[in-house]
Amino acid sequence: MGLATFKGGVHPYEGKELSENKPTQILMPKGDMVFPMSQHIGAPATPLVKKGDKVLAGQKIGEASGFISANVICSVSGTVKAVEPRRVASGAMVNSVVVENDGEYQSVEGMGADRDPSKLSKQEIRDIVKEAGIVGLGGAGFPTHVKLTPKDENAIEYVLVNAAECEPYLTSDYRMMLEEPEKLVGGLKVMLQLFEKAKGVIGIENNKPEAIKKLQEMVKDEPRIEVCELMTKYPQGGERSLINAITGRKVNSSMLPADAGCIVDNVDTVIAIYMAVCKTTPLMRRIVTVTGDAIANPQNYNVKIGTNFQELVEAAGGFKGEPEKLIAGGPMMGMALFGLDIPVTKTNSALLCMTKDEVAANEPTPCIRCGKCVSVCPSHIVPVMMMKAALKGDCEKFEKLNGMECVECGSCAFICPAKRPLTQAFKEMRKTVAANRRKKA
Numbered sequence: 001m002g003l004a005t006f007k008g009g010v011h012p013y014e015g016k017e018l019s020e021n022k023p024t025q026i027l028m029p030k031g032d033m034v035f036p037m038s039q040h041i042g043a044p045a046t047p048l049v050k051k052g053d054k055v056l057a058g059q060k061i062g063e064a065s066g067f068i069s070a071n072v073i074c075s076v077s078g079t080v081k082a083v084e085p086r087r088v089a090s091g092a093m094v095n096s097v098v099v100e101n102d103g104e105y106q107s108v109e110g111m112g113a114d115r116d117p118s119k120l121s122k123q124e125i126r127d128i129v130k131e132a133g134i135v136g137l138g139g140a141g142f143p144t145h146v147k148l149t150p151k152d153e154n155a156i157e158y159v160l161v162n163a164a165e166c167e168p169y170l171t172s173d174y175r176m177m178l179e180e181p182e183k184l185v186g187g188l189k190v191m192l193q194l195f196e197k198a199k200g201v202i203g204i205e206n207n208k209p210e211a212i213k214k215l216q217e218m219v220k221d222e223p224r225i226e227v228c229e230l231m232t233k234y235p236q237g238g239e240r241s242l243i244n245a246i247t248g249r250k251v252n253s254s255m256l257p258a259d260a261g262c263i264v265d266n267v268d269t270v271i272a273i274y275m276a277v278c279k280t281t282p283l284m285r286r287i288v289t290v291t292g293d294a295i296a297n298p299q300n301y302n303v304k305i306g307t308n309f310q311e312l313v314e315a316a317g318g319f320k321g322e323p324e325k326l327i328a329g330g331p332m333m334g335m336a337l338f339g340l341d342i343p344v345t346k347t348n349s350a351l352l353c354m355t356k357d358e359v360a361a362n363e364p365t366p367c368i369r370c371g372k373c374v375s376v377c378p379s380h381i382v383p384v385m386m387m388k389a390a391l392k393g394d395c396e397k398f399e400k401l402n403g404m405e406c407v408e409c410g411s412c413a414f415i416c417p418a419k420r421p422l423t424q425a426f427k428e429m430r431k432t433v434a435a436n437r438r439k440k441a
Contacts, residue, residue, distance in 0.1 A: 228246050
Protein backbone atom coordinates (compact mmCIF):
# COMPACT_ATOMS: atom_id res chain seq x y z
CA MET A 1 0.00 0.00 0.00
CA GLY A 2 1.32 3.47 -0.89
CA LEU A 3 1.90 6.24 1.62
CA ALA A 4 -1.20 8.08 2.81
CA THR A 5 -1.57 11.55 1.32
CA PHE A 6 -3.95 14.09 -0.25
CA LYS A 7 -4.32 15.60 -3.73
CA GLY A 8 -2.29 18.76 -4.33
CA GLY A 9 0.48 20.23 -2.20
CA VAL A 10 4.08 21.39 -2.73
CA HIS A 11 7.63 20.42 -1.75
CA PRO A 12 9.42 23.44 -0.25
CA TYR A 13 13.00 23.23 1.08
CA GLU A 14 12.63 21.50 4.46
CA GLY A 15 15.44 23.16 6.46
CA LYS A 16 14.93 20.66 9.28
CA GLU A 17 18.56 19.48 9.30
CA LEU A 18 19.50 22.70 11.17
CA SER A 19 17.78 21.60 14.38
CA GLU A 20 16.33 18.08 14.07
CA ASN A 21 19.27 16.43 15.85
CA LYS A 22 19.42 18.97 18.68
CA PRO A 23 17.85 17.51 21.86
CA THR A 24 15.46 19.87 23.64
CA GLN A 25 17.11 22.15 26.20
CA ILE A 26 15.29 23.74 29.13
CA LEU A 27 15.56 27.53 28.92
CA MET A 28 15.05 29.40 32.19
CA PRO A 29 13.81 32.99 31.73
CA LYS A 30 15.77 36.01 32.93
CA GLY A 31 13.52 39.05 32.49
CA ASP A 32 9.90 39.94 33.22
CA MET A 33 7.23 37.50 32.03
CA VAL A 34 4.34 38.74 29.89
CA PHE A 35 1.09 36.75 29.74
CA PRO A 36 -1.33 38.04 27.06
CA MET A 37 -4.98 37.34 27.92
CA SER A 38 -5.62 36.32 24.31
CA GLN A 39 -3.45 33.35 23.31
CA HIS A 40 -6.28 31.43 21.69
CA ILE A 41 -9.17 31.63 19.24
CA GLY A 42 -12.23 33.16 20.93
CA ALA A 43 -12.91 35.66 23.71
CA PRO A 44 -9.86 36.96 25.64
CA ALA A 45 -9.44 35.69 29.20
CA THR A 46 -10.35 38.03 32.09
CA PRO A 47 -7.37 38.95 34.34
CA LEU A 48 -7.77 37.57 37.88
CA VAL A 49 -4.84 39.51 39.38
CA LYS A 50 -3.83 43.14 39.83
CA LYS A 51 -0.59 45.09 40.27
CA GLY A 52 1.22 44.12 43.47
CA ASP A 53 -0.33 40.64 43.77
CA LYS A 54 1.98 37.72 44.53
CA VAL A 55 1.57 34.81 42.08
CA LEU A 56 2.76 31.19 41.93
CA ALA A 57 3.74 28.89 39.06
CA GLY A 58 0.63 26.98 38.03
CA GLN A 59 -1.74 29.70 39.25
CA LYS A 60 -4.64 30.74 37.04
CA ILE A 61 -4.15 34.45 36.30
CA GLY A 62 -6.67 34.76 33.45
CA GLU A 63 -10.10 33.15 33.36
CA ALA A 64 -11.89 31.95 30.21
CA SER A 65 -14.62 34.53 29.54
CA GLY A 66 -16.89 32.57 27.20
CA PHE A 67 -17.60 29.13 25.78
CA ILE A 68 -14.80 29.57 23.19
CA SER A 69 -12.08 30.96 25.44
CA ALA A 70 -9.21 29.59 27.54
CA ASN A 71 -7.62 30.10 30.94
CA VAL A 72 -4.14 31.62 31.19
CA ILE A 73 -1.75 30.06 33.71
CA CYS A 74 1.30 31.73 35.26
CA SER A 75 4.55 29.85 34.54
CA VAL A 76 6.71 31.45 37.30
CA SER A 77 6.36 32.78 40.84
CA GLY A 78 6.74 36.49 41.52
CA THR A 79 4.89 39.79 41.72
CA VAL A 80 2.44 41.32 39.23
CA LYS A 81 4.07 44.52 37.90
CA ALA A 82 1.20 45.62 35.65
CA VAL A 83 -1.94 44.62 33.81
CA GLU A 84 -1.61 46.52 30.53
CA PRO A 85 -1.62 46.12 26.72
CA ARG A 86 1.55 44.53 25.32
CA ARG A 87 2.51 43.70 21.73
CA VAL A 88 2.29 40.09 20.53
CA ALA A 89 3.62 38.28 17.43
CA SER A 90 0.69 39.38 15.23
CA GLY A 91 1.58 43.03 15.90
CA ALA A 92 -1.59 43.59 17.92
CA MET A 93 -1.61 45.14 21.40
CA VAL A 94 -3.23 42.66 23.80
CA ASN A 95 -4.19 43.15 27.45
CA SER A 96 -1.50 41.26 29.40
CA VAL A 97 -0.43 40.41 32.93
CA VAL A 98 3.24 41.36 33.48
CA VAL A 99 4.99 39.38 36.23
CA GLU A 100 8.37 40.12 37.81
CA ASN A 101 9.94 36.65 38.05
CA ASP A 102 11.45 36.00 41.51
CA GLY A 103 13.46 33.05 40.15
CA GLU A 104 12.15 30.72 42.86
CA TYR A 105 9.45 28.93 40.79
CA GLN A 106 7.26 28.21 43.81
CA SER A 107 4.20 26.37 42.57
CA VAL A 108 0.59 25.96 43.63
CA GLU A 109 -0.14 23.12 46.02
CA GLY A 110 -0.47 19.68 44.44
CA MET A 111 1.11 20.60 41.11
CA GLY A 112 3.01 17.69 39.59
CA ALA A 113 1.17 15.01 41.58
CA ASP A 114 0.52 11.71 39.78
CA ARG A 115 -3.12 11.05 38.94
CA ASP A 116 -4.71 7.86 37.57
CA PRO A 117 -6.82 8.81 34.52
CA SER A 118 -8.76 5.52 34.61
CA LYS A 119 -10.40 6.67 37.85
CA LEU A 120 -11.68 9.91 36.28
CA SER A 121 -15.06 10.43 34.63
CA LYS A 122 -15.25 11.91 31.12
CA GLN A 123 -16.50 15.21 32.54
CA GLU A 124 -13.65 15.35 35.06
CA ILE A 125 -11.11 14.87 32.23
CA ARG A 126 -12.72 17.67 30.19
CA ASP A 127 -12.80 19.96 33.25
CA ILE A 128 -9.10 19.29 33.97
CA VAL A 129 -8.20 20.13 30.34
CA LYS A 130 -10.22 23.35 30.57
CA GLU A 131 -8.70 24.39 33.92
CA ALA A 132 -5.19 23.72 32.53
CA GLY A 133 -5.71 26.33 29.77
CA ILE A 134 -4.87 23.90 26.97
CA VAL A 135 -5.43 25.09 23.39
CA GLY A 136 -4.31 23.72 20.00
CA LEU A 137 -0.53 24.14 20.09
CA GLY A 138 -0.12 23.59 16.34
CA GLY A 139 -0.71 27.31 15.85
CA ALA A 140 -4.49 27.76 15.63
CA GLY A 141 -5.04 27.97 19.39
CA PHE A 142 -8.57 26.52 19.46
CA PRO A 143 -9.57 25.72 23.10
CA THR A 144 -9.01 21.96 23.50
CA HIS A 145 -11.80 21.32 26.02
CA VAL A 146 -14.30 22.55 23.41
CA LYS A 147 -12.81 20.23 20.78
CA LEU A 148 -13.09 17.31 23.23
CA THR A 149 -16.80 18.05 23.78
CA PRO A 150 -18.47 17.38 20.40
CA LYS A 151 -22.27 17.26 20.01
CA ASP A 152 -22.24 13.45 19.81
CA GLU A 153 -19.21 11.71 21.28
CA ASN A 154 -20.43 8.35 19.93
CA ALA A 155 -20.08 9.68 16.37
CA ILE A 156 -16.30 10.09 16.81
CA GLU A 157 -14.51 7.23 15.02
CA TYR A 158 -10.99 8.63 14.83
CA VAL A 159 -8.76 10.51 17.26
CA LEU A 160 -5.93 11.71 15.02
CA VAL A 161 -2.58 12.91 16.35
CA ASN A 162 -1.16 15.39 13.85
CA ALA A 163 2.52 14.41 13.97
CA ALA A 164 3.18 15.38 10.33
CA GLU A 165 5.03 18.62 11.23
CA CYS A 166 5.03 19.52 7.53
CA GLU A 167 5.96 23.21 8.04
CA PRO A 168 9.60 23.71 6.91
CA TYR A 169 12.30 24.27 9.59
CA LEU A 170 10.09 23.20 12.54
CA THR A 171 11.41 20.26 14.58
CA SER A 172 9.79 20.74 18.02
CA ASP A 173 7.15 18.00 17.56
CA TYR A 174 9.78 15.66 16.11
CA ARG A 175 11.96 16.09 19.19
CA MET A 176 8.98 15.41 21.47
CA MET A 177 8.21 12.16 19.59
CA LEU A 178 11.79 11.00 20.17
CA GLU A 179 12.19 12.33 23.73
CA GLU A 180 8.74 11.95 25.31
CA PRO A 181 6.86 9.30 23.29
CA GLU A 182 5.32 7.76 26.44
CA LYS A 183 3.63 11.11 27.22
CA LEU A 184 2.31 11.31 23.66
CA VAL A 185 0.85 7.78 23.81
CA GLY A 186 -0.41 8.43 27.36
CA GLY A 187 -2.21 11.60 26.22
CA LEU A 188 -3.77 9.76 23.29
CA LYS A 189 -5.03 7.03 25.65
CA VAL A 190 -6.68 9.72 27.81
CA MET A 191 -8.41 11.11 24.70
CA LEU A 192 -9.57 7.62 23.67
CA GLN A 193 -11.15 7.26 27.13
CA LEU A 194 -13.55 10.05 26.06
CA PHE A 195 -14.46 8.35 22.77
CA GLU A 196 -15.06 4.63 23.29
CA LYS A 197 -15.84 3.91 19.63
CA ALA A 198 -12.77 5.69 18.27
CA LYS A 199 -9.44 4.45 16.98
CA GLY A 200 -6.29 6.46 17.69
CA VAL A 201 -4.02 7.15 14.71
CA ILE A 202 -0.67 8.96 14.88
CA GLY A 203 0.06 10.41 11.42
CA ILE A 204 3.79 10.99 10.77
CA GLU A 205 5.50 12.12 7.54
CA ASN A 206 8.00 9.60 6.19
CA ASN A 207 10.90 12.09 6.50
CA LYS A 208 10.90 11.16 10.23
CA PRO A 209 11.81 7.43 10.14
CA GLU A 210 13.23 7.39 13.69
CA ALA A 211 10.00 8.79 15.15
CA ILE A 212 7.90 6.33 13.12
CA LYS A 213 10.00 3.39 14.35
CA LYS A 214 9.93 4.52 17.98
CA LEU A 215 6.15 5.09 18.09
CA GLN A 216 5.34 1.88 16.17
CA GLU A 217 7.33 0.00 18.80
CA MET A 218 5.49 1.80 21.61
CA VAL A 219 1.97 1.08 20.31
CA LYS A 220 2.48 -2.48 19.02
CA ASP A 221 0.48 -3.88 21.97
CA GLU A 222 -2.18 -1.11 21.94
CA PRO A 223 -5.20 -2.52 20.07
CA ARG A 224 -6.81 0.92 19.61
CA ILE A 225 -3.72 2.86 18.45
CA GLU A 226 -1.74 2.69 15.21
CA VAL A 227 0.90 4.76 13.41
CA CYS A 228 0.11 5.91 9.87
CA GLU A 229 3.04 6.78 7.59
CA LEU A 230 2.30 9.87 5.50
CA MET A 231 3.94 11.14 2.34
CA THR A 232 6.25 14.09 2.99
CA LYS A 233 4.43 16.95 1.32
CA TYR A 234 3.19 20.38 2.38
CA PRO A 235 0.49 20.97 3.80
CA GLN A 236 0.19 17.33 4.91
CA GLY A 237 -0.31 18.54 8.49
CA GLY A 238 -3.22 20.82 7.60
CA GLU A 239 -6.27 19.50 9.46
CA ARG A 240 -8.31 18.83 6.31
CA SER A 241 -5.34 17.29 4.43
CA LEU A 242 -4.56 15.01 7.38
CA ILE A 243 -8.16 13.82 7.77
CA ASN A 244 -8.38 13.14 4.03
CA ALA A 245 -5.03 11.31 3.91
CA ILE A 246 -5.74 9.02 6.88
CA THR A 247 -9.51 8.43 6.66
CA GLY A 248 -10.40 9.37 3.07
CA ARG A 249 -13.05 11.73 4.47
CA LYS A 250 -13.51 15.31 3.33
CA VAL A 251 -14.08 18.38 5.53
CA ASN A 252 -15.10 21.80 4.17
CA SER A 253 -15.28 25.27 5.72
CA SER A 254 -18.85 24.80 6.96
CA MET A 255 -17.87 21.64 8.90
CA LEU A 256 -15.87 20.78 11.98
CA PRO A 257 -13.63 17.68 11.96
CA ALA A 258 -16.14 16.19 14.44
CA ASP A 259 -18.76 16.32 11.66
CA ALA A 260 -16.54 13.84 9.78
CA GLY A 261 -16.18 11.68 12.90
CA CYS A 262 -12.68 12.98 13.72
CA ILE A 263 -10.91 14.78 16.55
CA VAL A 264 -7.48 16.16 15.56
CA ASP A 265 -4.75 17.47 17.89
CA ASN A 266 -1.05 17.99 17.32
CA VAL A 267 1.76 16.27 19.23
CA ASP A 268 2.41 18.98 21.83
CA THR A 269 -1.32 19.41 22.57
CA VAL A 270 -1.66 15.66 23.26
CA ILE A 271 1.38 15.83 25.57
CA ALA A 272 -0.19 18.85 27.32
CA ILE A 273 -3.36 16.77 27.89
CA TYR A 274 -1.21 14.00 29.43
CA MET A 275 0.60 16.49 31.70
CA ALA A 276 -2.66 18.07 32.90
CA VAL A 277 -4.61 14.85 33.46
CA CYS A 278 -1.87 12.44 34.63
CA LYS A 279 0.67 14.83 36.19
CA THR A 280 -1.58 17.64 37.56
CA THR A 281 0.45 20.21 35.57
CA PRO A 282 -1.34 22.95 33.59
CA LEU A 283 -0.05 24.38 30.30
CA MET A 284 2.93 26.54 31.24
CA ARG A 285 5.55 25.68 28.64
CA ARG A 286 6.12 25.48 24.89
CA ILE A 287 8.66 23.58 22.84
CA VAL A 288 10.07 26.19 20.44
CA THR A 289 12.46 25.66 17.50
CA VAL A 290 14.87 28.61 17.13
CA THR A 291 16.36 28.26 13.67
CA GLY A 292 17.28 29.80 10.31
CA ASP A 293 20.54 30.70 8.59
CA ALA A 294 20.91 33.86 10.70
CA ILE A 295 21.00 31.92 14.00
CA ALA A 296 24.43 30.93 15.34
CA ASN A 297 23.30 27.69 17.00
CA PRO A 298 19.82 26.49 15.94
CA GLN A 299 18.15 24.66 18.81
CA ASN A 300 14.91 23.31 20.30
CA TYR A 301 13.98 24.82 23.65
CA ASN A 302 11.53 23.97 26.40
CA VAL A 303 10.42 27.54 27.17
CA LYS A 304 8.15 28.91 29.86
CA ILE A 305 5.18 30.71 28.31
CA GLY A 306 5.65 34.47 28.82
CA THR A 307 9.43 34.44 28.10
CA ASN A 308 10.70 37.23 25.82
CA PHE A 309 11.68 36.20 22.26
CA GLN A 310 14.95 38.13 22.62
CA GLU A 311 16.03 35.59 25.26
CA LEU A 312 15.53 32.75 22.75
CA VAL A 313 17.94 34.39 20.31
CA GLU A 314 20.53 35.00 23.05
CA ALA A 315 20.29 31.36 24.18
CA ALA A 316 20.87 30.19 20.59
CA GLY A 317 24.15 32.14 20.40
CA GLY A 318 22.69 35.31 18.88
CA PHE A 319 22.75 36.22 15.20
CA LYS A 320 25.69 35.15 13.01
CA GLY A 321 24.46 37.54 10.32
CA GLU A 322 22.04 40.45 10.50
CA PRO A 323 18.61 38.94 9.73
CA GLU A 324 16.50 40.56 7.04
CA LYS A 325 13.43 38.59 8.11
CA LEU A 326 12.15 37.34 11.46
CA ILE A 327 9.18 34.95 11.48
CA ALA A 328 7.14 33.59 14.39
CA GLY A 329 6.49 30.06 13.09
CA GLY A 330 7.60 28.58 9.77
CA PRO A 331 8.08 30.21 6.34
CA MET A 332 4.74 29.00 4.90
CA MET A 333 2.24 29.98 7.60
CA GLY A 334 4.27 31.96 10.14
CA MET A 335 3.94 35.68 10.86
CA ALA A 336 6.67 38.19 9.98
CA LEU A 337 7.75 40.06 13.13
CA PHE A 338 8.29 43.78 13.73
CA GLY A 339 10.89 42.98 16.40
CA LEU A 340 11.76 40.54 19.17
CA ASP A 341 10.30 42.35 22.19
CA ILE A 342 7.30 40.04 22.36
CA PRO A 343 6.41 37.13 24.64
CA VAL A 344 6.28 33.44 23.78
CA THR A 345 2.60 32.44 23.80
CA LYS A 346 0.77 29.12 23.58
CA THR A 347 0.64 29.29 19.77
CA ASN A 348 4.36 30.03 19.12
CA SER A 349 6.15 26.91 17.88
CA ALA A 350 9.22 28.49 16.28
CA LEU A 351 11.31 31.57 15.69
CA LEU A 352 12.81 31.59 12.19
CA CYS A 353 15.57 34.11 11.45
CA MET A 354 16.64 34.51 7.81
CA THR A 355 19.59 36.53 6.48
CA LYS A 356 17.70 37.22 3.22
CA ASP A 357 14.08 38.23 2.79
CA GLU A 358 13.42 36.28 -0.39
CA VAL A 359 9.79 37.40 -0.58
CA ALA A 360 10.69 41.11 -0.58
CA ALA A 361 13.33 40.45 -3.25
CA ASN A 362 10.70 39.10 -5.65
CA GLU A 363 8.71 41.77 -7.45
CA PRO A 364 5.33 40.32 -8.55
CA THR A 365 4.78 40.22 -12.31
CA PRO A 366 1.52 39.69 -14.26
CA CYS A 367 -0.19 36.29 -14.06
CA ILE A 368 0.71 34.04 -17.01
CA ARG A 369 -2.30 31.74 -16.41
CA CYS A 370 -0.04 28.67 -16.13
CA GLY A 371 -2.44 26.94 -13.73
CA LYS A 372 0.26 25.78 -11.30
CA CYS A 373 -1.63 27.34 -8.38
CA VAL A 374 -4.70 25.24 -9.26
CA SER A 375 -2.72 22.00 -9.43
CA VAL A 376 -1.18 22.39 -5.94
CA CYS A 377 -4.21 23.76 -4.04
CA PRO A 378 -5.21 21.20 -1.38
CA SER A 379 -8.73 22.72 -1.26
CA HIS A 380 -9.23 22.22 -5.05
CA ILE A 381 -10.23 25.84 -5.69
CA VAL A 382 -9.01 28.23 -8.41
CA PRO A 383 -6.55 30.81 -7.00
CA VAL A 384 -6.06 32.55 -10.37
CA MET A 385 -9.78 33.46 -10.51
CA MET A 386 -9.94 34.25 -6.79
CA MET A 387 -7.07 36.73 -7.21
CA LYS A 388 -9.05 38.54 -9.92
CA ALA A 389 -11.98 38.92 -7.51
CA ALA A 390 -9.63 39.97 -4.67
CA LEU A 391 -8.00 42.71 -6.78
CA LYS A 392 -11.46 44.12 -7.52
CA GLY A 393 -12.60 43.71 -3.91
CA ASP A 394 -15.52 41.64 -5.25
CA CYS A 395 -16.60 39.66 -2.16
CA GLU A 396 -19.62 38.15 -3.89
CA LYS A 397 -17.51 36.71 -6.71
CA PHE A 398 -14.87 35.54 -4.21
CA GLU A 399 -17.55 33.59 -2.30
CA LYS A 400 -19.00 32.13 -5.52
CA LEU A 401 -15.52 30.83 -6.37
CA ASN A 402 -15.49 29.01 -2.98
CA GLY A 403 -12.84 31.42 -1.70
CA MET A 404 -13.87 30.68 1.90
CA GLU A 405 -12.59 27.11 1.40
CA CYS A 406 -9.01 28.50 1.25
CA VAL A 407 -6.94 27.26 4.22
CA GLU A 408 -4.27 29.98 3.74
CA CYS A 409 -1.53 27.33 3.48
CA GLY A 410 0.56 29.38 1.03
CA SER A 411 1.05 26.58 -1.54
CA CYS A 412 -0.27 28.76 -4.40
CA ALA A 413 2.00 31.71 -3.58
CA PHE A 414 4.96 29.34 -3.18
CA ILE A 415 4.52 27.75 -6.62
CA CYS A 416 3.55 30.93 -8.52
CA PRO A 417 6.28 31.78 -11.10
CA ALA A 418 4.98 35.37 -11.21
CA LYS A 419 5.48 35.64 -7.40
CA ARG A 420 2.02 37.11 -6.86
CA PRO A 421 0.97 37.61 -3.20
CA LEU A 422 -1.99 35.22 -3.54
CA THR A 423 -2.26 33.95 0.04
CA GLN A 424 -2.05 37.46 1.50
CA ALA A 425 -4.87 38.65 -0.77
CA PHE A 426 -7.06 35.65 0.10
CA LYS A 427 -6.43 36.12 3.83
CA GLU A 428 -7.70 39.72 3.60
CA MET A 429 -10.69 38.75 1.46
CA ARG A 430 -11.69 35.96 3.85
CA LYS A 431 -11.53 38.42 6.76
CA THR A 432 -13.74 40.88 4.87
CA VAL A 433 -16.30 38.21 3.88
CA ALA A 434 -16.42 36.89 7.47
CA ALA A 435 -16.94 40.43 8.80
CA ASN A 436 -19.73 41.04 6.26
CA ARG A 437 -21.43 37.78 7.28
CA ARG A 438 -21.29 38.82 10.96
CA LYS A 439 -22.87 42.18 10.13
CA LYS A 440 -25.73 40.48 8.27
CA ALA A 441 -26.26 38.00 11.12
